[in-house]
Amino acid sequence: MENKQKPLSKNQKIILEYIQKNKKPVKAYSILSNVQKKGINAPPQVYRALDKLIEIGKIHKVESQNSFVACKTSDCETPHATAFSICDSCDEVSEINDPKLFKYLLDFKDNSGIKFDGYNLEFFGTCKSCETS
Amino acid sequence: MENKQKPLSKNQKIILEYIQKNKKPVKAYSILSNVQKKGINAPPQVYRALDKLIEIGKIHKVESQNSFVACKTSDCETPHATAFSICDSCDEVSEINDPKLFKYLLDFKDNSGIKFDGYNLEFFGTCKSCETS
DNA sequence: GAGTATAGCGTTATATTATAACATAATTAT
DNA sequence: ATAATTATGTTATAATATAACGCTATACTC
Ligand SMILES: [Zn+2]
Ligand SMILES: [Zn+2]
Ligand SMILES: [Zn+2]
Ligand SMILES: [Zn+2]
Numbered sequence: 623m624e625n626k627q628k629p630l631s632k633n634q635k636i637i638l639e640y641i642q643k644n645k646k647p648v649k650a651y652s653i654l655s656n657v658q659k660k661g662i663n664a665p666p667q668v669y670r671a672l673d674k675l676i677e678i679g680k681i682h683k684v685e686s687q688n689s690f691v692a693c694k695t696s697d698c699e700t701p702h703a704t705a706f707s708i709c710d711s712c713d714e715v716s717e718i719n720d721p722k723l724f725k726y727l728l729d730f731k732d733n734s735g736i737k738f739d740g741y742n743l744e745f746f747g748t749c750k751s752c753e754t755s
Numbered sequence: 756m757e758n759k760q761k762p763l764s765k766n767q768k769i770i771l772e773y774i775q776k777n778k779k780p781v782k783a784y785s786i787l788s789n790v791q792k793k794g795i796n797a798p799p800q801v802y803r804a805l806d807k808l809i810e811i812g813k814i815h816k817v818e819s820q821n822s823f824v825a826c827k828t829s830d831c832e833t834p835h836a837t838a839f840s841i842c843d844s845c846d847e848v849s850e851i852n853d854p855k856l857f858k859y860l861l862d863f864k865d866n867s868g869i870k871f872d873g874y875n876l877e878f879f880g881t882c883k884s885c886e887t888s
Numbered sequence: 889g890a891g892t893a894t895a896g897c898g899t900t901a902t903a904t905t906a907t908a909a910c911a912t913a914a915t916t917a918t
Numbered sequence: 919a920t921a922a923t924t925a926t927g928t929t930a931t932a933a934t935a936t937a938a939c940g941c942t943a944t945a946c947t948c
Contacts, residue, residue, distance in 0.1 A: 631943095631944095649933085650933090650934065650935080651933070651934075665935070665936085666935090669934095669935065688933085688934065688935095
């Protein structure tokens with residue numbers, strides 16, 4: 623029951639804060655240009671921090687957009703079991719936190735009977751505000 | 756019940772055949788270098804054909820790999836409802852064709868009650884042959 | 889606390905993935 | 919036949935991501 627939380631490094635903190643400030647997912651090079659004033663100069667610095675933040679579940683990558691978004695479900699303990707809904711029209715992304723869906727997918731077995739370690743699910747549709755406009 | 760199948764164009768045919776020949780997903784630039792002898796010279800020719808083939812459900816994009824794979828479930832009528840299993844160790848990808856999963860996901864409603872038009876699901880794990888080695 | 893392993897940093901260069909833009913040709917629909 | 923749509927070929931460039939190298943900070947272990 624320990625919550626072994628290694629503190630974030632300087633760059634990791636800067637980049638996580640920037641991602642968390644944004645409601646929508648952000649792109650790596652947009653992160654870069656927005657944190658240059660904080661002394662982060664080059665892509666590898668961004669991508670390294672992103673990799674680490676993904677690994678520890680603080681952020682997720684939206685694969686269909688090559689963008690990055692902060693975890694909204696209090697730091698996914700199972701960081702590699704993620705589900706999102708994505709609006710085709712405005713690119714809004716929200717993380718789905720549905721225990722039943724989560725369990726259904728982690729329990730899912732393919733036809734050879736094997737279970738999986740993780741998954742990424744991206745739903746597509748039209749969000750409410752785009753629907754009505 | 757019509758099966759309105761527009762014939763594929765020359766480039767689309769070449770590229771589809773190449774993808775179908777491969778068991779594993781292939782990358783766009785690998786496609787390019789392998790079809791240059793057939794007169795396809797530049798990235799846009801590849802990406803245009805890929806876009807079209809995806810649209811009509813002949814192939815799918817594996818988002819976590821930026822790779823492309825032929826549809827194995829007899830040309831997905833719902834091309835934007837796709838599920839794959841991906842081996843973390845050898846990158847093998849197989850398309851999951853499970854009607855129950857399919858229905859579960861297409862019927863899924865988020866907490867605001869809205870349904871989605873499509874989805875992409877990628878499961879991660881270790882495939883059988885990697886497991887035993 | 890000295891030694892060592894691990895993780896992070898800063899930098900330059902480069903690899904990989906994808907699209908813009910424009911002129912032309914082929915196909916399909918009216 | 920004309921018009922609209924779809925596809926092609928080409929050049930250039932944008933956008934995304936990693937390799938490689940030397941250095942520094944932090945954590946571990948004896
Ligand atoms: Zn999360
Ligand atoms: Zn929207
Ligand atoms: Zn398919
Ligand atoms: Zn494998």
